[in-house]
Amino acid sequence: MKILKRILLLLAVTLILVVIINYPKLNILSGFSAKSTSSSVFLANRTLAFTDSTDNNFSPVNLATDKVNLEEKYATSSALGLLTRKAVYREGLGSVLVTKDYDSSKQPLTPQRNRLENNKAYPYGNVTQRDTIFSEINYQQLNTAVNSLFKDVYETRAVLVIYKDQIIAEQYGEGFTKDSRILGWSMTKSIMSTIYGIMQHQGKINVQDKAPISEWQNDDRKEISIHNLLQMNSGLEWDENYDKISDVTKMLFLEKDMTVMQREKPLTGKINASWNYSSGTSNLLSGILRQELGSHQEYLDYWYRELIDKIGMNSMVIETDMTGNYVASSYAWATPRDWGKFGLLYLHKGNWDGDQVFAPEWTDYVVEPTPTSNGRYGAQFWLNAKSRFPDVPTSMYFADGYQGQRIYILPEQDLVIVRFGLKKFNENSFLKGILTAIE
Structure with missing residues (x-):
């Protein structure tokens, strides 16, 4: 016993x-x-x-x-x-x-939205486009390239191909339609970067200025600029590892205020010479926007008023943390067509149906390769400057999210390609197939 x-x-x-x-x-x-x-x-x-x-x-x-x-x-x-x-x-x-002390009876501030509807065809409205046949496109090859991502159920959720503002291919996986909101994961970083571009265009901010972080003013971090943060080249310590308990997993799943963790990290590298991918940096940048916009309500409204609803991404919702900060690293949802509008805004260098949302030079800025990134990264966008994808033009750049969420922007081809799914895929082969069908 x-x-x-x-x-x-x-x-x-x-x-x-x-x-x-x-x-x-x-x-x-x-x-x-x-x-x-x-x-x-x-x-x-x-x-x-x-x-x-x-x-x-x-x-x-x-x-x-x-x-x-x-x-x-x-x-x-x-x-x-x-x-x-x-x-x-x-x-x-x-x-x-939420934590155990969350008060569900307290109503949080919410963004005031103006979802304009008009009778224009997509992309400047949501009316169905007229059928347009381009003689230079091999549609059989195009469909083959798109179909190649739908061999396994649930592997790919959506593919959208837009050429000269016209949808030339669109396909959805089981359970999804053109009206399905899909999480962009880290493509949200590119949305946040664009807010900086708009603020710079409006004279509200200068990304070359030093980051306005009071805690950094008594040490070497005071030399970090907003530009360094946008390029993820600040030299700040950060562990972006999703396979273990790391800075990024603790931030996303344990923190009430996701803007704080990166702000509190020490310098472990050299400013402007230590590229290190960091979701914490994106959320720190979101916190700076809240600070610079002056009030919580204006911060919530600005993203929608000046970008999201302005270009008709009416389905988009960017989720916040418990303290009301937009989770700029990870949590924007929208339909594939609305994500496609975002790609087209960059394809047209910030001009949306005659309205200059951000300066054309901002497009050049976001594709400027970050020092020490080996040509792979710009300002919250990924690049193909060093032929990461050998069969794709080096001018191609893209918003990139976990599990292969993508918005590819190909300026020379007047082309935007959107892909959503649950698994990574052979991007070079897929893009090559579409380019071959058009060229």
Whole structure:
């Protein structure tokens, strides 16, 4: 009997130790699942079953058990029954992971939107385009290239090809249509960068100025410019690793205010000579925008008034953290056609149907290669300057999101290509196929 008690005690102690050691992992695991579930069900209007079988169906996230409350609009996720996280949906702000002290009765500020509708055809409105046949396009080859990404169910969710402002190919995976909101993940960084371009065009900010961070004024970080932050070349410490507990996973799934972590990091590299991809930097930049725009309400409104609704991306919602900051690193949702409008804005160097949203020079700025990035990165956009994709023009640049969310902008070809999915793919082969069909 004593031996049995000792064995049971040993097992109990072992279990407690396992839980303690893995608690942070379980916290992040259940946090990812709760946030993903809430956004998918309440913002993207998918079912819980669909979400669990697709977005949350990868290890170790699939170890969590998800539930939704459709009336009160929240989701909970339990990691092995040991730890439960909750994410709440707020109209206009999307979903957010909350802590136990979250007060659901307190109404947060929300962006005031003006979703203009007109009778113009896409992209300057949402009326169906007239059929246009281009003699230079081999449509059979084009369809073959697009179809190549839909061989596996759920691998690709949407592909949209826009040539000379005309949709020439559009295809959706099972469960998705032209009206489906899809998460852009890190493509949100490119949206945030564009807000800086608009503010610079309006004379509200100069990206070459030193970053207005009071905590940096008594050490070497005071020399970091907004430009360095936009190029992710500040020299600040940051660990962007999604396979373990790292700076980025702690920020996204544990922090109430996501603008703080990067601000508190020390210099570990040389300013303007230490490119290091950092989602924390993007959220720090979001916090600077809130500071510079003067009030929380103006910060919330500005992104929509001056960019998103101005070019008719009416489906877009950028989610905020618990303290009301736009999560500029990761959380913008929109339909593929609205994401396509964003690509076209850059293709036309900031001109939208006669309105200059940002200066043409801003387009040149975002594609200027960041020092020490080996030609791969600009100002919150990715580049092909060093032929990362050998069969694609070096002038091509793109917004890039987790799991292969992409907006490719090809200025020489007058072409924008949008792709959404759950898996990475052979980008060079796909793009080559489309280019071959057009050229």
